[in-house]
Amino acid sequence: MTILTRAFIHPIGRCEINAPRRASGYGKSVLRATLVLLTMAAMVVPVTANAQTDPVESVNTFIGTKDEGNTFPGASAPFGMAHSSPIGSHYAGWRYDDPVIRGFGHFFLSGAGCWEQGGLVSILPTTALPQSFDHRRYGVGYRHQGEVGKPGYYRVDLASGITAESTATTRTGVERFTFPPGSTPHVLVNVGQANDKEPVTGSSVRVVDDRTLAGTVTAQAFCGGKPYTTYFTTTFDRPFATTGNWGGAEGGAGLRGQWLTFAEGPVTAATAISHVDPAGATKNLAEARDQTFDDLRTATQALWRDELGSIEIETDNATDRTVFYTALYHVLLQPLTGNDVDGRYRGFDDKVHTAEGWTYYEYYSLWDTYRAHNQLLALLRPDRAKDVARSVLTIHEQGGWLPRWAYANQETNTMTGDPVTPFLVDLWRFGALEGREDQAYRALLQNATQVPDPKSPFEGRVGNPSYLENGFVQYDKDFPKKGQDVDPHHGASATLEYALADCALSVMAESLGHDEDADTLRRRALNYRTLWDDTVTDRGFTGFPRPKTADGRWLSPFTPQGQDGFHEGTAWQYQWLAHHDVPGLVERLGGKEKATARLDDFFAYPDLVANPAKTVREKWVVGPYDYYNQFRYNPNNEPDLHAPWMYALMGQPWKTSAVNRAAQTLFVDGPNGVTGNDDLGTMSAWYVFSALGLYPAVPGTGQFILHAPRFAKSVIHQQNGNPIIIAAEGADPRTLQYIESAQLDHVRHEKVWVDHHTLAGGTNLTYTLTATPGEATWATTPDSTPPSPCATT
Incomplete structure (x- = not known):
């Protein structure tokens, strides 16, 4: 292989490379590349066409790419460090209605709300070198028709006539670009720009040899954090014929990258990243080296098939399958693998450590x-x-x-x-x-x-x-x-969280x-x-949490629908964040009758029973960042996620079932399928638990609160081999249903909860459901609710 030197790296430079094409590195031969080209049409067809049995084919990675769900549609391995996904004009990386694709980035967060979310080391194929190397100018249009978004695989047709495909391993993002006949393949590798609001404060790129680039990107950390450096190595399956850079080889902020021209296509690129050093990125390429794009895609989708297969659901509704398995997919994207293939990772002391025999994970929301x-x-x-x-x-x-x-x-x-x-x-x-x-x-x-x-x-x-x-x-x-926040700025919510x-x-x-x-x-x-x-009185209810100032005085003026003292919510949402002491909370709400009446108002329960989907859309959902001046349940955000189960903890479990069924209508098979930030899989995890019919409502207890499941049968395949089987014959998500009776391992179960140890040993939960609330007397006796861990006696 011809080794290139820095002598021909110059601004908008050009060099001729006459290295012989021979079997080495990532791609083995022109014959293989030709076969890939001839089989491109086949690549549009899913590996397994039966979405009724294959959870990979049930996933739609475009869910959550609108309405500030902030998910990304591209390829990732489970818990992957690296990704390959399109970059548009949206701050989170890409939005479904972005008009152009600026490149394919190799690091993203799924569903986060702050601006700085990666998109690093952007690669874009083109049939001609642009006049400007600013991705805001050279971004290319694309078609949603024929676009594919599945676990471990993404495909899109660009307006340039190029077909772009993505897959990934744990530490590499991989693209295959197929160019129109007769065109000259070019690839732009941009290290000076990333997502629209991801500040790149420094970058470098160098040519290693006639197939390989390496460099660094120093970018802003999430939510105004400090800059950090990502090392990358990108290798191609064929040698490039000419190359040049823009902005120089290294430096501070500004446009910077490398352009490459190939004699023929298709072109496959694999980019490995590391937070340790250049050697780490190069070593991480071992995950993709000497394998074809199709081999990598097959292997990664096999990993996803295993992970997604941890839960089986029984339903004839293809949309239900898609929504459920996409939620589970979003759960399994993070936390991200943090160590390189050799076990090394950069620690919080900024030193390099080694995880031996275990995986170091990072990015914790x-x-x-x-x-x-x-x-x-x-x-x-x-x-x-x-x-x-x-x-x-x-x-x-x-x-x-x-x-x-x-x-x-x-x-x-x-x-x-x-x-x-x-x-x-x-x-x-x-x-x-x-x-x-x-x-x-x-x-x-x-x-x-x-x-x-x-x-x-x-x-x-x-x-x-x-x-x-x-x-x-x-x-x-x-x-x-x-940093971004500090507790006294939100003293009331901080008190409740403490x-x-x-x-x-x-x-x-x-x-x-x-x-x-x-x-x-x-x-x-x-x-x-x-x-x-x-x-404090509001909407006919008396008693609310209220902030206090340092001298112990009540904050004044104050309204339970205001924002002062509460973080991303109001006193209406935060009043339920005392579920570790349900008896004490009920007392402060004026007794059980008044407490459940307040829940009814909070959820607009009478309207919900009459028209669930209309009520949750019109009375619950506000903008994803409109946290304040609200007195209803906010299904877009975390402070009141557990609130539906407060009914069960207060002796009215049938209402928990109704509220969950209604809330599930917000999750749909479409780009707007998540109504707010997915928050690194949190909202998706909420949906998975909600659909299964159990929820870990009270931290530290191991208690899972039960409600009517969405599916006739679900099986959770635990790692220990003991399945959790949840059966509810006649379950119909199109209507509100309630639990009429329940059995735990074929014995009548009158408790509204089951503990983790019972589930871990494997168990059968069997329900009889009813559509008539008056028949739902299950688990309504005083001893049906679990003890609150911190209630006073």
Whole structure:
């Protein structure tokens, strides 16, 4: 192979390469490339055409690419570090109605809400070199007709006549470009630009040989975090004939990249990334080297088939299958693999470490994922959950503190409260901390009782001084912050989140024999009561959580529909975030009758029963970022995700079934199939649990609250070989249905919940459903509801 030198790398430069074409590296021969070209028509046809039996063919990766769902349609392996997906003008990478594709990027987040979400190392095929190397000018139109979005595979026809296909391995994104007959193949590799609002502050590119480029991209981390560097190596299946760069070989911000011209096509490119060093990116190419595009696609889709096959559903409705398996697909995209093939990864001390015999995972949107996503992964794949738990504890080892929103190897301090505590406590409850219980407990207790040094990049529970002394986090909009958010800016919601976390940790403390800590934490779990103002009235209901200022006074003026003191929600949504003390909350709401009447108003329940789909669209859903001036359930966001199960916890489980069926109508088979940010799979995890008929409502308890399932039969294939079988003959998602009776392992079950240990051992849940609410007397006796872990007796 001819080795190129830096001598011919110059701005808008050109060089001739006369290397012989021979079998080496990624592609073996011209014959293979020709065969690929001749079989292109076949590639449009799915590998397995039967979407009724193949979960891969049931997925539609375009779901969530509109209405700020912020998912990406391109290719990824399960929990993949690298991706291959189109870049448009939308800040999250691509939106379904973007008019042009600017390139195919190799790193994305799925469903996040902040601007900086990757799109790094953009590659675009073209039939002619552009006059301007700005992707805002050279982006190309495309057709949705014939576009394919499946797990591990994406295909689109560009207006230039080029067909672009994508697949991926865990650490590489791979494209195949098929050019129109008679055209000259060109490829642009842009390292100076990424997603529309992903600032690239530095980049470099160099020619390694006549098939390979390597370089770096330094980009802004999520939600205003610090810049970080991604190393990449891109290799092609055939030598390029000429090449040149724009913007120079390396430097700061600005247009920068490499153009390549090939003698013939099709052209396949594989890009591996690493956060460690150039050698890591090159080593990661081993996942794709010496394999054809079709081989890689087949292997990755086999991985997806195995992952998606962890749950089987029985339905004749193809749309239902698509919505369900796409939600499960979005769950299984993250957290992202963080270590290279040799086990090395860049830690939170900015040093290189090695994960030996386990996988280091990164990118933790904990404020979102602690509510449903975390528990679903732990239920389906306990071994992976162990690596996730170990990864989070490793952040503590290297950085000194536990994270809140960890992006790559830095803490962004995004969102509010103490989400890592319920996150890790639930992993402990599910067995994922075996052998590391004491280490985890010490880290969590530090987090719950201390505050990081001002020099630390972590904020931690920065509201602890007031919370520990006074029982609440003060509302102080001028409080200094280290990153995107800080708890006193949202003192009321931070107080409620701290209290919930304290309750979860008290459960763990008691189990590990730390009785004194457990008592203290249980008392602190009731701190939500310090913000309960019995004088506030709204919509005929009295008593709401209300922020307090540092001097202990109520914030004034105040309205339960306002934003002051609450993060991405109002007192109406946050009032339910005391589900670790249901009796105490019910008392503050005026008793069970008034409490459930308030839930009825919150969900617009009478209207919902009359017309579920119309009610949830017109009375629940607002814009994905319109968090305030609201008094209804917000299905777009996390603070009240558990609220449908409050009915069951208050003795009216039939209403939980009705609200879930209604909410499920928001998830559809289309680009607008997610009504707000999917938040790294959180909303999708909510849907999966909702459709199955069980939900982990109260952190730390291991309790799954039951409701009417969507499907006649579902089977959760646990890693231990013990299936969870959920059967509901006559289940009809087109109507509201309620549980008339239930059996657990063929024995009448009158509890509204089942615990994790029962599920882990394998079990049969069998329901008789009814469409008549008056017949739904199941689990309505006082002993049918689970004990609240922090209720006072």
